[in-house]
Amino acid sequence: MTGLAKSWVASANRVGCEFPIQNLPYGVFSTDGTARRCGVAIGEMILDLAACEDSGVLETGGAFAQPQLNDFMALGRASWDHTRSLLTELLAEGGDTRLPLVPMTAARLHLPIKVSEFTDFYASRHHAFNVGAMFRGAANALPAQWTHMPIGYNGRASSVVVSGTPIRRPMGQILGDHGPEWSPSRRLDLELELGAIIGADSAMGERVDVERAEQMIFGYALLNDWSARDIQTWEYQPLGPFQSKAFATTISPWIVTQAALEPFRCPGAPRSNPLLPYLHEARPGFYDLTVGWRMNGQDMAQTNYAQMYYSSAQQLAHHTGSGCPMRVGDLLGSGTISGPERNARGALLEMTENGQNPILVNGESRCFIQDGDEIDLFAHAQGDGYRIGFGPCAGRILPALP
Amino acid sequence: MTGLAKSWVASANRVGCEFPIQNLPYGVFSTDGTARRCGVAIGEMILDLAACEDSGVLETGGAFAQPQLNDFMALGRASWDHTRSLLTELLAEGGDTRLPLVPMTAARLHLPIKVSEFTDFYASRHHAFNVGAMFRGAANALPAQWTHMPIGYNGRASSVVVSGTPIRRPMGQILGDHGPEWSPSRRLDLELELGAIIGADSAMGERVDVERAEQMIFGYALLNDWSARDIQTWEYQPLGPFQSKAFATTISPWIVTQAALEPFRCPGAPRSNPLLPYLHEARPGFYDLTVGWRMNGQDMAQTNYAQMYYSSAQQLAHHTGSGCPMRVGDLLGSGTISGPERNARGALLEMTENGQNPILVNGESRCFIQDGDEIDLFAHAQGDGYRIGFGPCAGRILPALP
Structure with missing residues (x-):
């Protein structure tokens, strides 16, 4: 064509x-x-x-x-x-x-799919570095295994909703000045991601190589992995994020097929070290895809999916590496997509440097998301005389129910 | 009756x-x-x-x-x-x-249920202390939030299998002497747990209190959360265990109802500090239930479910605290059940002190599970002239497929 x-x-x-x-x-x-x-x-x-x-x-x-x-x-x-x-x-x-x-x-x-299970990754080097530097300092920012494997965790499938669904600010346990308290999250954030939708099963005990993993991917949706940073900080050691991300994940209503993205295939971020053979890709598994987000209609950040270090196919191969079976309807979040510049960051945590440097949104100051704010994500691939889009991936925040 | x-x-x-x-x-x-x-x-x-x-x-x-x-x-x-x-x-x-x-x-x-999602907790103080002391020293053994909230993570539902299903030793990425390598796990372990089966839905955005949470629990099964400790050590920071636990979880074929366990209701472990109100229990939510495990037919450890710090109802209330919706068929692992003594520990990691002190099994030395070994769990509540059991929760290890 x-x-x-x-x-x-x-x-x-x-x-x-x-x-x-x-x-x-x-x-x-x-x-x-x-x-x-x-x-x-x-x-x-x-x-x-x-x-x-x-x-x-x-x-x-x-x-x-x-x-x-x-x-x-x-x-x-x-x-x-x-x-x-x-x-x-x-x-x-x-x-x-x-x-x-x-x-x-x-x-x-x-919601276009019945989500079987939701797994979320951590595959943007800029995002991992920026967030790691805040919590552990620049010298220890990137976890030791980060350049060797796609780090991921199991998310919650039951709270994946379609664009337009209002998002209730979560309550949670937070470490206050006088100890733990039960509170609405005060540090509500977005995460700009792409979600790969798995369209084929794999058997228990079976490992899938990167080439076959790619064949199992039906398509991609935009994905906002809403995150409550204060709940996350207090809960996440040693077993990872839990209630801080369990309350909602928004995806776009349209699944763009792998076939539609094929003309935009390109390499990802440069590698620091060779990967183990089970992660080798015969051809690059990234796409030249502009992605970004807006708050209350104002453009906030824009970057490119080709900034990522691990492709969805590599993530899927890693996921099955232990013999873990995959099922039709599994959803794999790419991880927050961030570029190096401040206006290329896919989360407020990064953009405001852990809430230290507020940004201006339509003239108002913001460190994190306030009640009534609407976040929407966008993505498009620019072809020769046409553009491939994903439609909206939007959600407005409702006040917490204390 | x-x-x-x-x-x-x-x-x-x-x-x-x-x-x-x-x-x-x-x-x-x-x-x-x-x-x-x-x-x-x-x-x-x-x-x-x-x-x-x-x-x-x-x-x-x-x-x-x-x-x-x-x-x-x-x-x-x-x-x-x-x-x-x-x-x-x-x-x-x-x-x-x-x-x-x-x-x-x-x-x-x-498999008695279609597992909607699997969440695993970390609710035995002895287990959390023993494992924490190995990795962070005794002074920092227990995470700061441990006595304030039931720490949990999302596990993988697709690899939950019924007792008797052979378990393939997982391959995975492990940190060797010369860097990361792709290898069969050399530190394969069990985790002795009870699994609560959720029999009712909750809506997105809705919080469930402890009393209603208890009403949502249909019953309990034995649960072995198989764990590859070497894969876990290398992968788990900062997002928690992933492929180290994704390859298999075994549950017993019989679900013992909450009604059958009612006569055995009892308090759990003593508390170090008051809990926040959302975790208060009007009545104790634990059971006087002897639990233990065997390796190749030999009794290895025995303890009691009443050693636990958080009940399944408290875990469920915490799980919904953010507004995360629950579904019929959700499975909540209690966390490894361990008592204070060496022969009361629910995992080899603890029993062999991180593989430093081997145990004898039918005259053979073991630090972790070898190919061909069979682990089976048991649990029973002793009533007046009768005993409530769960049936087997067994699995034999097959060699890895490199």
Whole structure:
């Protein structure tokens, strides 16, 4: 496909549109009084894939009539590829204009997958260094194993929500001046991440190499790993973050497929030392993808996913290294994406240097997120005459319920 | 019910039987060529609960015809209580001797629940002190927040297996004399735990107090949180254990209900300081439950669940404190149960003092688990003329696949 391919859906061809025919991201939607079903974004419209199954245009056996994409993902990569080819043909200029389209303005978007388990990583060197330096000093900033393995931890799947869901400020145990207290978090933060969505199972005891790991990745969503830094500081030794991250994780409604990102493949950050063979990549597993975040509509930071040190495929290979089985619907957070400059940092903790140097947001001072603030993430890959976007990944903070 | 209540199933009345009529634990079983379904253990038999539904003896709407107990748990506590009363009546002397019983010897036992998510805690003071002293010295052994909150981390649900499943020794990244290497774990360990099974949902943003948390617990299983100590040492800072525990967790096939354990309720370990109100218990949430483990058939250690500092209800209340939603089928590991003496320790790491002081097992020296070794856990509560047991929680180690 050339960069200039166009769709008969006019809004898909507009300059700056996030959902041109080169993208075709999957999501789950409903309209008033109808059931949740799967769709593909094209311009300002959603192609109703369940209706396409009903009319025989797609032969995916009812997988798209489900309230999440897991059944379709479970059909496997051959089906992903075939469906993408078919949808590209149908939606291209000269394709079938009778297809069932729903305007985005008439649809409600839902969590696109049933999240089996959520694992979060720590793969931006700038982020790991900046945060480590705050807590342990610059000399000990980067953990000893950081350049040798993708450090990760298991997160909580039950609190993954779709963009637009209001986020309740968490209560938690915090170390105050007079000892531990039960308090609303006073240091609420975001983390700008990309989430890889796993579309295939692996068996218990089976190790997956990086090449096959990449084949297991269905696509990517934007991911905000909301974090309560004061709860985190008090709880995290020695077993890692727990309630500080358990209250909510927001993902974008659209899953951009690996196929759509393929033209943007590029190397990641330079390596300090060779990796052990089980982490070797035959080809670079990163994407030239501009990512950033806004607070209350103001641009705060922008960087690039190619800043990362470990790709999702390397993270997945490491994850299965012990024999840990993966399942369709597993979600792997990339870790906070930060560049070296202050305006390239993917968390307030870094940007305000642990709350020491406030930033200005629409003229107001901020160290951390206040009630009523809205954070939204964005990402796009710029092609030749088109742009691949992810849609919104937004959440507004509600006051704590003490 | 008095301690002397008897069943018409003769084997349930034998001295030392783990499954007298006072127990009635739930599990999932199949016989040759039949589907998985739910059952209750009574003596050396399993009462086929799906068949009881078919014949109208139980009115649980097909919940027991499922391959896991989640549907039954989701019916709620009133249904749990009613079903227990009915089963007690049916199986008591003078009850209905035409009930569909299957001999345990003819049945295969399966994972009794679909594990939604697995969270593991760190609630034995002896264990936390012993392990902390090894890594940080006695003065810094107990983390500062340990006596104030139940420390926990999210584990991996996909690798929870039922007793009897062989366990493959994990490969992993380990820090060797010449830097990181990819190796089979050389320090494979067990952790003796009790697993609380959550039988009710909580909503996102909703906090659950200790009293209601207790009402959400369906029952308990034995749990072995297999751990690769060398992988753990190298990976765990700063985000906690990950692949060192992701390869396998074994649970017993029988879930002993909270109702069966009620007569054994007792206080836990003495407290060093008052807890914050959100962790207050109106009544003690521990049980006088002897727990221990064997290696290759030899008794290695024995202690009591009442050694613990935080109850499962306190752990669950803390878990929801941030607003993290819980789901039917969530599994909460108690943390390793250790007493003060060497022969009361629930992990080899503690018992051999970090591999420095080997133990003798059937005349052979051991610091950690070798290929071919079998670990099995046990637990029982001793009543007046009867004993409540959990059945086996065993696993044998297979060699790594390099």
